[in-house]
Amino acid sequence: MNNDARAPTLKDVAAHCGVSVISASRVMRDAPNVSKSLREKVERSAQIIGYKRNRIAGALRGQATDLIAVIVPSMSNHVFPNIVDGIDDALQGSQLRVVLGMSKYNDINEEAILRDMLTWNPAGVILSGLEHSEKTKEMLSYFSGPIVEVMDTDGESIDMAVGISMAEAGILIAQHLVAKGYKRIAYVGAWGERPKRSVKRRVAFEAELIRLKTPLVTSVILDGESSLERGAKGIKQLLERGIDLDAVFFANDDLALGALFYCQANDIRVPDEIALAGFNGIEMCQSISPRLTTVSTPRYEIGRLAGELVRKHIGRTEIPDRKVFPLNLELIEGSTT
Amino acid sequence: MNNDARAPTLKDVAAHCGVSVISASRVMRDAPNVSKSLREKVERSAQIIGYKRNRIAGALRGQATDLIAVIVPSMSNHVFPNIVDGIDDALQGSQLRVVLGMSKYNDINEEAILRDMLTWNPAGVILSGLEHSEKTKEMLSYFSGPIVEVMDTDGESIDMAVGISMAEAGILIAQHLVAKGYKRIAYVGAWGERPKRSVKRRVAFEAELIRLKTPLVTSVILDGESSLERGAKGIKQLLERGIDLDAVFFANDDLALGALFYCQANDIRVPDEIALAGFNGIEMCQSISPRLTTVSTPRYEIGRLAGELVRKHIGRTEIPDRKVFPLNLELIEGSTT
């Protein structure tokens, strides 16, 4: 609030204790080759005159910042907050900081945010998904720090990728439903199938169903972002078509839960009349009854590993050779299938 | 990845089109008093040689950055992701960017993160809650940009505060429960009552119950972060005490929903045997059946307003006189009371 005069600089600290500016600098950033007495002197002076580091200046000279640009589609869902939590935890104890941007599931927004963030000379970049605009890819090809794409490992990564195989997820659910004896299977997606990775999941799901001689009967792709309400709408639309169905796979748990609640409210027995399966494994799935069958995705771990990879690359310690890190999926069998 | 030679600077742009560096600078940052021809020349050159602004350098000279330091407790809950979404939306179209830190509900972490973030000379600061360490307050007293504390408006704010009255929330629920005829009321909290604002809510709740001649019968404060599971544990503990109860107020919806599911699984009729009420109004409350009675908090709007305030202060346009902005709470009457 009050900001009388200007903030003290290294020069002031140095003058205060009669050493050179560069020595003060070394103390402040824990550089090697500093005697104990010098360190104490400088630290005391800094303390007294209330010196605060100015990273901007340091970054200009040193060329690199301690900022990690993280671009996710949105925070208002169950996936990305967990990823961001994981990233931040992995960065704990380092000087690295997350600079966050939200693309609203739009490649052009992503591009604009990235362009802006690159002007800060970040030390690393974390994006979501493997699909980006051409411009985005071009900008990143000139970027010299580590780049991690999170969530999806089915495809070409720019640098590193940490996530899960969307195809595997689709296959897992397909196999589960068929093994359980369901024969008339439908699919419900949302948001015009954004992001792209949900398409990969659906396509693999459909292909596996065909392989298992139980082809998909029908599907609904809703408009707008996934929500419980939209899941209810999805199952309603599906049932109103009058097609004989015995199981539905939803693009995510929010949709599936919404459908489950719809069924409960309308006395449609799950799974006797219709079986429901979701995707993500959010906490809610396990707590409600009946428990929802779903594929759980290690969201926090994805973020955590992404953060660790960035950190290791920046520290240049034990840089792994691998570029793609698919983490394990787990089918959680509830009572809705 | 490849970063051959160094990135082109303003000097390179200027040299390329034969103007002075400062003129190129003016074009790049849309400064006034630039002729159309100059603008075109410079923009074309910048385009050709692939010039990218270096905000670090600009920030060093200009003293202020376009970074907004945002410190929240955690992303893995239903409150803060919405707030961050709101902040980011409010900042859309400006150059301002969110730099995120997570305190894990710990004042000392908050202090350390803030100390680190201030070295980046942010243009504004957004914190959660009104309770901070002394050091934190001291650091902020020297900070010259806007400071917004989000979530809670019951108390002294450092600069501005946007949120809700925790006391009002407690009172609303107390009045509702009493009006509904409940007489033997209990409370369940978690996380050792972190953050502090949950205490304010509980205290106001208890005080109002006393005023209404229906004092709180008992309460349980659980360890660890709120979750569905812990809510189930809470109601279980409460019921096992064998005390006669007819309603329970939970510190948040996660706990309340967990309790609801526990009751459903154990054939405890809600609200006949016991009524349940939560706090926050997460989407799930309205979709399950029975719908959960709760107080809905305008989380996105809080973030949005906080972002707008910061933006206005930085732009020095229409700075509002008000310092505290309590937003409206809404009691959502479900079927669990």
Add this chain to the structure above:
DNA sequence: ATCATAATTGACAACGATACCAATATAGAT
């Protein structure tokens, strides 16, 4: 055509920290 005013452009010096290299002090070996 002349002058006053406004619009446009440029020169220079910062902003604060750190990389690089040189100078000095200290310790250890003989």
Add this chain to the structure above:
DNA sequence: ATCTATATTGGTATCGTTGTCAATTATGAT
């Protein structure tokens, strides 16, 4: 005591941009 190797300190230039003020050019009024 002398010399070498090492640890510690200091001086200077520089990172890329922009604020300030001065110089130049265009515009309009008389």
